[in-house]
Amino acid sequence: MQRKAITKSGARSGLKRARAGHPAAGGTLRQKLETNERLLRETGHLFGLEKLRRKETDPGTYEAVWQILLNICNTAHVVGCRVSSSPIAAEGGDALWSLHLPTGEAVCTSRGIVSHPGLLSLLLRSYIESGYEDNPGIRPGDIFENNDPHFGGIHSADFQTTVPIFAGGKLIAWAASVTHVMDAGFVLPGSIGFMNPDCFSDGVPVVAERVGENDRFYPWYEKRMRSRTRVPDWTMGDARGRLAGCLTIRERVLALVEKYGLDFFEDVSREYIEDSRRYAVSRVRTQATPGRIRKSNFKDLAMAGKRVLLPQQNVDCLFNLPLELTIDRSAKVAISLRGASGWVPFGENITPNALVSGMLNAYSHMVGFDMFNWGAVAAWRLEDPPLGSWANPYSANYFAASGVAWAPAVVWMSSLYEAFGRLYWSRGFVEEVAAGGATTMTAEFSGVNQYGLYTAGLTLEQACNGGPARAIADGETSAWCIYTPNADFGNAEVSELYYPVVYLGRNLEPDSGGYGKFRGGLGHTAVWLVKNTSGIEYQCGCAGIRSKVCGNHGMFGAYPTWPDRAAYASGTNLKELAEAHRPLLHERGDPERPTIGKDIKAEVIEPNCIAPFVTPGQLHEWDVIVHPVSGSQALGDPLERDLELIRKDLDDGLERERIASEVHGVVAHFDEKTKHWSLDAAATQKKREAMRAQRKARGVPFREWWQREREKILVKENMAEAVLAMWRSSMQLSPAYADELRAFWKLPDNFGF
Amino acid sequence: MARYLVACDAGGTMTDVIVVDERGRFVIGKAPTTRYDESVGYMESLDEALSYLKIGPADRPAFFRGIETAIYTGTSMLNALLNLDGLPTGLLVTRGFEDMIVQGRGSQSFIGYEWSEITHMQYRKHRVPLVPRRLTRGITERIDLFGQIVIPLYEHEVERSVRELLGLGIQALAVVFLQSFTNSAHEQRAAEIARRVIRESGKKVPVVISSEVAPTLREISRANATVIQAYASEPARKQLVQVEEKLKAAGYAHSLKTVLSYGGVTSIRYPRLFETVMSGPVGGMMGAAYVAQVIGEQNVVCSDVGGTSFDAGAITAGIVPIDREPPFQQMYVNVPMLDIRSIGAGTGTYIRLDPDTHRIKLGPDSAGGTPGPVFQETGNDEIPTVNDCNLLLGILNPDYYLGGRVKVNPAKSLRVFREKIADPLRLDPYVAAEQCVNLVNVIMREHLVRSLMVGHDLRDYVLLGYGGGGPLHLLGYAGDAPWKAVITVPHAGAFSAWGGACMDYAHRRHKSVSAVFAGREAWREPAKSVTAAWQELEEELLKELLQEGFSRDQIELEQIAYMRYFGQLSDVEVSSPVSRLRGDAEVEQLIARFEEVFTQMFTLAGRPPQPTYHVAEVSVVAKVDTVKPKLARHRLEGKKPPRAASKGTRKVFQKGRWHVAQLFEMGELRPGNEIDGLAVIEAPNTTLFVPHDWHVRIDEHLIYWLDRRSPGKSRSARSAAARRAIRGGRR
Secondary structure, three states, X not given: OOOOOOOHHHHHHHXXXXXXXXXXXXXXXXXXXXXXXXXXXXXXOHHHOOOOXXXXXXXXXXXXXXXXXXXXXXXXXXXXXXHOOOHHHHOOOOEEEEEEOOOOOEEEEOOOOOOOHHHHHHXXXXXXXXXXXXXXXXXXXXXXEEOOHHHOOOOOOEEEEEEEEEEOOEEEEEEEEEXXXXXXXXXXXXXXXXXXXXXHHOOOOOOOEEEEEOOEEOHHHHHHHHXXXXXXXXXXXXXXXXXXXXXXXXXXXXXXXHHHOHHHHHHHHHHHXXXXXXXXXXXXXXXXXXXXXXXXXXXXXXXXXXXXXOHHHOOEEEEEOOEEEEEOOOOOEEEEOXXXXXXXXXXXXXXHHHHHHHHHHHHHHHOOOOOOOHHHHHHEEEOOOOOOEOOOOOOOOOOOOOOOOHXXXXXXXXXXXXXXXXXXXXXXXXHHOEOOOOOOEEEEEEEEOOOOOEEEEEOOHHHOEOXXXXXXXXXXXXXXXXXXXXXXXXXXXXXXHHOOEEEEEEEEOOOOOOEOOEOOOOOEEEEEEEOXXXXXXXXXXXXXXXXXXXXXXXXXXXXXXXXXXXXXXXXXXXXXXXXXXXXXXXXXXXXXXXXXXXXXOEEEEEEEEEOOEEOOOOEOOXXXXXXXXXXXXXXXXXXXXXXXXXHHHXXXXXXXXXXXXXXXXXXXXXXXXXXXXEEOHHHHHHHHHHHHHHHHHHOOOHHHHHHHHHHHHHXXXXXXXXXXXXXXXXXXXXXHHHHHHHHHHOOOOOOOO | OOOEEEEEEEOOOEEEEEEEEOOOOEEEEEEEOOOOOHHHHHHHXXXXXXXXXXXXXXXXXXXXXXXXXXXXXXXXXXXXXXXXXXXXXXXXXXOOOOOXXXXXXXXXXXXXXXXXXXXXXXXXXXXXXXXXXXXXXXXXXXXXXXXXXXXXXXXXXXXXXXXXXXXXXXXXXXXXXXXXXXXXXXXXXXHHHHXXXXXHHOOOOOEEEHHHHOXXXXXXHHHHHHHHHHHHHHHHHHHHHHHHHHHXXXXXXXXXXXXXXXXXXXXXXXXXXXXXXXXXXXXXXXXXXXXXXXXXXXXXXXXXXXOOOEEEEEEEOOEOOEEOOOEEOOEEOOOOEEOOXXXXXXXXXXXEEOOOOOOEEEEEEEOOOOXXXXXXXXXXXXXXXXXXXXXXXXOOOOXXXXXXXXXXXXXXXXXXXXXXXXXXXXXOHHHHHHHHHHHHHHHHHHHHHHHHOOOOOHHHOEEEEEOOXXXXXXXXXXXXXXXXXXXXXXXXXXXXXHHHOOOOEEEEEEEEXXXXXXXXXXXXXXXXXXXXXXXXXXXXXXXXXHHOOOOHHHEEEEEEEEEEEOOOXXXXXXXXXXXXXXXXHHHHHHHHHHHHHHHHHHOHHHOOOXXXXXXXXXXXXXXXXXXXXXXXXXOOOOXXXXXXXXXXXXXXXXXXXXXXXXXXXXXXXXXXXXXXXXXXXXXXXXXXXXXXXXXXXXXXXXXXXXXXXXXXXXXXXXXXXXXXXXXXXXX
């Protein structure tokens, strides 16, 4: 039986239809790219589309075809995720499928990880710029793939697959996909390669290359995956999933073209992108106050004295993550990272292209979209990050590592929440305000699993934590992840299928959403008992964490939550305690007095390890790990927090009495009989007044503070080497920023760190 | 004495009752749903149905005595969850998981959201937990994924916790421990202790354990299902008993039946009443399954157009699809439900223009019955709906809306539609209205063709349209997709109630297993575990049904395996061609069936070169055949509709201009009649719109066969050929 849709014979028929001809029909792709850029420059409209002709004359069909494209991409997502075998793609949804113009611009995307359509667009563009039309040529049935940040990737755990779509011999579009694999072949197992010192340790490279033809992978591609990744069945399952989804897009787009005509398809594809640009501009114009806003933000990576791979990694690093956002009268947005600090000897450097794609993700959160595609990218301008910085490393170090390039970017993106939030607030759109996002401390296991086989992989714990506080309400708990709106941590029982651990707990982490009038959504803490293994390693990884500094500290006077910490104990007496029905370990407890040291004895207890880190050796049965995932940031003065919100949090065990008293200034009582908390309003008011008076007593006039700080700067008082190195590189890489810094602090012209 | 079957579908707005006599003839009554006491609306609706049967007060006692089966599908359990007025429920969970219900999982906070809403963090919201944190207690215990006890049950904690919870006034207790579906010993023991403590307290508090409610993987969904059972089943049962009492007072002699979410009928005293939690759309699909049998078809796509939503499901190879972890009320639940996918698109869907982009936006919200379309003059003065467009285009009859019971103001529709939509688009209002109707049809078609039918060939499927708006939009959303055939029925407007009467008495059980079929030499053990699980479920089901009074020879068993390639997380449902895996030959048959289904759905690219197979869950369905309404077979009459059916003509706007459409009264059409588009066939509770290029033929069961007219071939010949192909199983 011949099938039309997506069966093998159907795919072949699509291939056959597509054969003959040259992709460059109607001019080379490079020429088209140049024309597109010129038209944007000249008209301010993508593709020079000052009028959306199809939309204006036939708005119903315009919408109908959009709905069809959306469904095509989402169908690919369903097909791809179900074919893919990895828990990250299938259970966590860390995957995406999209449709692109021949010149690369994303037209329409599936649900999924929205950080990637921008990168996929730029990857396709890089094929054109590298002359792939002529060598190696782009043919029907080809499969191109990449995971190399040098050529359009973000980090090598994110594999990008692209498939050209031909009709009548003409390249009419691309289908593309990305999935995050469980192990990328890094120097250490897993897919969060923060420890990678250089790109040579960044895992198996797939360098914008043809990895298959006639809709099939080359055998040597599969061999490479099998010998250079640690869990190749998952890696290849993902590859098949990406391909199956792309083929689904191709076949269905061809059917759509047959029905509506190629001219219509080509016209509306471009109009959708321009329409999206217009929407982004319109949203900013409608709800933001124009002007310039800056946000200082810092992220650190404290690795001195820990297990590292190379001697030069035995350092603490501090990233300067500055953001300057300018909205002009016509609602055009300009973004600058002027002052960004230098590249680091870890896998935490990102390319400007990847940052553009990350911006698309943050824009979708804070500006929103009507049609999610490349259009929004043309609604802002990202100034090239300083050459040699963590955001543009290759001019200074072409071999800089990007094992988890998102790490500084997600903290930086969080600044965008606050920057837009303040501009919305000033315009009165208080519902749209969001304080900064949560950090994403990852957990990876590698070693012998419960089935006696080698395994390596990432849990989903960090993929869902609290949403940022809003100007009208607390952030939602267990509901958000800054790098994927498909935030979900799945079920513990599913995780236990994949890793040799038994959960002893996965409750919400009290007080983890910062302190403010409205708190951020809370994170949670996983407590794992190692079981059914002869030994595993645990990596407490960095996909955007804070070791010692509080970068995103909340908005409008809120206090930050504490930095990221984890704990573990090996050689424990948990087995004996369990047999004696004695208390075990199910929570982190008060971070200042972690529970891990309370009831259990162990050969090694590390109650408060500064993240990130890799355990010094393997963990064994009855060893235990405490892995808290942070909550989001708070908003407003904690002394203004509504008493009923505090009472409810106390009742639900989401806030400790100590915090309620010391930070929110409430006087609370617990009724043992009813198990309810009650708050003494009068006593609370008195206490809050006293706390405000204390604050006032501590305060100094700005000029006095400025003078004191200036003196410290001049003598570099109490500045660790990481701090000095950060300022040194920031000033060196951005001379204008250095001038501004010197001017603000009235420092000598030759001042440096 | 005449014998009857009475089935009811109490929806959020209307309660439909169908009365079927022993010859399979049926009438349908409608009345507003009365949420405070559903038995009131039920009896009013039944009264209307009886009026059609001309059963007066004097004949009522005989009628009620003659009811052999009464089936009730209500919303009482759903209402308990919506209104949060279920039993105050305590929860014992594995220590360290006390926040499980409050926390839920991230994806529960955006169930049913549009993509642009999902990315907008400000919209995130979890539902109010059914069990607050203060009524939850953690119990130290752990069992691993292999069912081995890692940490023993701390029994003293169970005792202390139950005493505390009783002191806090709980009226039901749920117990959910991790991995209890692999080994239920800890849950069973905790329940024993809890029951003892409850007994000693002199209270009556039911104890529900997750390993009995839903012994399947995923603790959050299992906990949600268990809590629903503890929290809502008894209040819901109370409502059902009230209905039963009303019926018994009137003379009904048997027990009332209700509908299971996975399609089937059971007694209202069924212990796992949570399995009836979502029975609203079930009737439609089960009715469709019955229609499929009548027309001899194995593959049917069921599509239900209501005022607010478009619900669809696909019956494949005669098997109704089941979702084992469906989203429900912002929770994922391990409650097997018919896999019915809904979108917010119906006849009451609002039409707006985006203020920023001027894009046409349909819904997803709708005017529903209240305030209804603009033309209804019941409060909606601002936002036009899809039905306003249908009226403007002349498809709906302004003098016959809901049988003429509702007054219609077309001028108001035109004014508001022009002002809000057509003028801003700079389009003629009728052109704009047609574009909006076309758009909703495309959205519905896409929902069917892409979302629902991933991996299926439409040419294998008959598309059945029902619901009040089904026949109105059916041919629009059928479009030019290559359906095997397109059909509807005259009782489309009350099809769900009718379908409720078409169900078998059926129970279903699921169980997680882990059977990995690697090399053939190692097939024996996994085959044994699958067979053992089937046997265990069969024994449970047989015991239940035998206790309910059925004999063994009445009960039919179906074995199902949920299979995947090893390492994948998603599986496909495989109706096993064999009832036991006794040897390699049976395993091969099961694998062959799996591969056939898998490659059909996910392309050959998804198949690993040297596959290992994994069965992660099994299921057994036990069915008992029951008396059902019949689609009576009539003598075929002439092609030309009788004079009485003709209602004249009306102008209808299609493809940019006005045309004259023939009008017919559906109730007067006869079997064998044929009608060419452009035509409108009207009934009090639905309207069948037949565009220019379509043709209608009514068969001997009063099923309407709709096919495209094509030049060079007689219409009736094409229609007959299509039907012959279906009967013969050919294209």
